[in-house]
Amino acid sequence: SQTIHQWPATLVQPVGSPLSLECTVEGTSNPNLYWYRQAAGRGLQLLFYSVGIGQISSEVPQNLSASRPQDRQFILSSKKLLLSDSGFYLCAWSGGEAGIYNEQFFGPGTRLTVL
């Protein structure tokens, strides 16, 4: 079976500090990978997606970047956090050899608070 992991679960960071959130997928190969942000009381906003190693597409201009150094690893980063970066960050995967329809499977999320 397939599983998706994210860490850390919660994070409190000062403004101007760097950020690194990690997501890994097990049990499938060559998945599509996604990073979403959900601000309080709002819907999910797609930040980045990747269809393969080293292939990153950015959906909205922002203070964040993403990288995919390995097939099942997706990293979200920032050099200097802003207050507006606070939110619930969700990683998701779809497709690969185990994909069903086009469904996306979500990780447990990281709640980031920037102070």
Added chain:
Amino acid sequence: GQNIDQPTEMTATEGAIVQINCTYQTSGFNGLFWYQQHAGEAPTFLSYNVLDGLEEKGRFSSFLSRSKGYSYLLLKELQMKDSASYLCAVTPTGGGNKLTFGTGTQLKVEL
């Protein structure tokens, strides 16, 4: 552009039936999803519609009309644990299998 509309909040009684509507306007269409999200948790998949009609899965059903840009999620025999946010999401055509989400409908189930 992409535009997905859902009611912000709904309240229903335990044991009753509730219908959550979703209308969409997207650049291309390749399927519509419904997800359930409890507070502080990740969304979980409920249903997927790509053709017109009704898809039934236990207490949950989802309907799609592509010509009207309209879907609804029907929840029967409501339980207290059904209190959650219900997210409508559309896959537009194009690469990456991306999802565009609505802001979600917060459902409260009362005794």
